[in-house]
Amino acid sequence: MTEEPFQFFSLTALRTTRPSPSFVRVTFGGDDVARLASGGRDQRVKLFLPRPGQNAPVMPGPDDGHWWAAWRALDPDVRGVMRTYTVRDLRREPQELDIDFAVHEVAPGSDEGPATRWALNAGSGDRVGVLAPIHEENVAYDFRPPDGTDWILLTGDESALPAVAGILESLPPGTPAHVWIALQHASDRWELSTKADAHLTWLVQDESAPATEEAIRAADLPDGTPYAWLAGESATVKAVRRHLVGELGFDRAAVRFTGYWRRGTSEDELLRSGEDA
Known part of the structure; x- marks a missing residue:
């Protein structure tokens, strides 16, 4: 059986920092980080966030078929909130993944987006899912200048x-x-x-x-x-x-x-x- 180039992984937030006022950098760890790959550049991954009241996002299982169809088939009110992010850094020693969230400070009770809300409140131990490549060469990055570019x-x-x-x-x-x-x-x-x-x-x-x-x-x-x-x-x-x-x-x-x-x-x-x- 051919190995899928993108797979689901479970990650845990380790810490957050603020590179600048409108960004939250979340550093993720966990055993799965060792299998993640990144082509660098503008490498994209799909991040799955838990909904309020959940301690982990509801995601498709590994045997549920193509990830997009399997995610769509889940109850929209229950399935993990999916967003696309760029890998800011993927380190091997230690095994850590950085994702930068562009956020804007919001007043309590306002209707900020779920990713902003999650990032602003993220703490050590918070769990997320990610759909990520397992090979450095993959289709989820776009910056590919051809030979002859000046x-x-x-x-x-x-x-x-x-x-x-x-x-x-x-x-x-x-x-x-x-x-x-x-x-x-x-x-x-x-x-x-x-x-x-x-x-x-x-x-x-x-x-x-x-x-x-x-x-x-x-x-x-x-x-x-x-x-x-x-x-x-x-x-x-x-x-x-x-x-x-x-x-x-x-x-x-x-x-x-x-x-x-x-x-x-x-x-x-x-x-x-x-x-x-």
């Missing part, structure tokens, strides 16, 4: 900041990279580690910075063959892609774009629309 263009917002950080860490020394990251607050700037020749622009809403598309329009971009990776709010990502492909002439195949979220729409609503399709 320079890199990256854009993102808070939701994409962990992935941008991972991509920058993976770039070979001296790689030309032009990066725009949109934030609401200046206090959420991170110290990003890279050996690339990176030109980083923070677009801070509190400082009346221009929108990402406007900032790129005003930029003096290098010559040569580019590769672009765009992620964040769906409408913004599409606007930047239209500019790069339609106006600047980027090869469509050299522009990888992903809408991590859609303004005015919750992830649960997007999941429900996908289930009804």
